[in-house]
Amino acid sequence: MLIMRAFMSPGAYIGEQSSMYERDLRFRAWKAVRLIGLYVLGIVLYSLPLTYAGVGASATRSDPYPVVVDAATTLGWEPGELWTFLIAFAENSVFLIVGSVLVFVVMHAAVILLRTSNGPLQTVHTVVYVTGVYLAAIYSVVWTLSIVDSVEVADQIVLGVQSLFVDWVVGLTGADLELLGGTTTIPNATALTPMGRLLLVGLMVSVLYFLYSIYMGVRINHNGSRSAALGAVTFVIVSPALYVLGSVLFTIVTNS
Template sequence: MAGSSFRFARYGYSALFDPSDIVSANVEVYGQTRRTRLYEALRLVTFYLFNLFLYAVPITYAGFGATGEVGAPPAVVESVAVSVGTDPVSGWQFLLALVQNCTFLFAASALTFLTFHVAVWLTRNSSGVLQSIHTVVYSTGIYLAAIFSVTWYLSTSPAISVADDWLIWVQAEFIYAVIDATGTNLELPSGRPEPVDLTEITRSGVVALTGLFVAALYYFYSLYLGARHNHHSSRSASLLAVGFVVASPILFVLGSIAIALFLDGAIVAHTTPILL
């Protein structure tokens, strides 16, 4: 028990004061036998899923990601809930919210891995896929999860509503900047938001936004360290890898625009003969 507590404390210390100790630890095993690499790949996946579970369960229990009316739960969920003495509807709602919270982080992790590994591959610095998986598993499992947690907190706490409104405005402005650059006339469901006056922001809001900014810096720095230590990239190549990850939200918005335009065109193509 004492050994586990010490390792956990060391893990937390390294996450704050020595990210390279976490992101670049034990990568030498990925150059050994196929059996060893397979074992390490399974270990990484297990570690990632465990961290995903540790991240998602507490914030789901706190109400993040909870939906409104979810309908009647499936028979399997209802029977399990009854057997453990819980309300089937509440259990079904919790399960859906848990899946939603896990999905957001998993999708972001997958996009991070794709852009990061493509960057190190294009710069001819790739030491292998497992090195990239190792980097992304630890960087997203710690720092990206922290970003998501602070964002969820901003979206649900009434005490920092001004900070949340400002963050939503920044995200909407970013999306509209990409939309305007493509020359399309798409609109967000909420429309183009007005600038937010920060004169009413509370101290809690400032602290939350600062925490979000610091977590983002840690996240990008851990990816930089991963490229430097795990792929032995130069400083410029490592910065390029981080740049690819930073640009990934642009790719996400562009993909969303393409899907929206495709669906809109498909609807028009399907309904035009009927209208004629």
């Protein structure tokens, strides 16, 4: 129901009026617990299928902790397998957690610069709902593209677009730098499989929902104007370019 609501009515899904956070401390504490629970649920729903599919699983050099051995014995699992599973789950979760933090920083910086901020709690509320469904959907599609052999062409298209974007930003600086591993060439789209096309469409739809949810988060949760909401979305869109520019500057400084 929650996921259906997220895609059928994203504004209602992420919306929360500022007055909700102006109530007494008890209500705000309950709201915080609810947000944390929803965020943890989103991480589990994202990371668990990936971990079961073998993403992130690798041989671990350290021995499992005694508590893991005890838990594995109780569950009837082999301790090494459970330890590897838990580490893979943690690795997969980190991607969504880091993404959530970055979205929060970029979005809240935008609403502060645009002078439409109603406080960090409103941004936290938006980010928890946004990352729990839309960002998780984007990551899941990208992971699927990278591990399923039958959609290799679609994966190369995504990598090629990313490569061209980075090359374009680097070209604007005039720096003589090359991507590690070289530039990925975008293959002919006629070689796409039906599943590859479906995943690319799913990726584009998820990105659009993600950006629209940022827009609605500013409009509803921060009571922002349309121009402020569009400004925040623009800030989110250009933030990868700012990251690339920062990386270029860092590389130039460290190599000089």
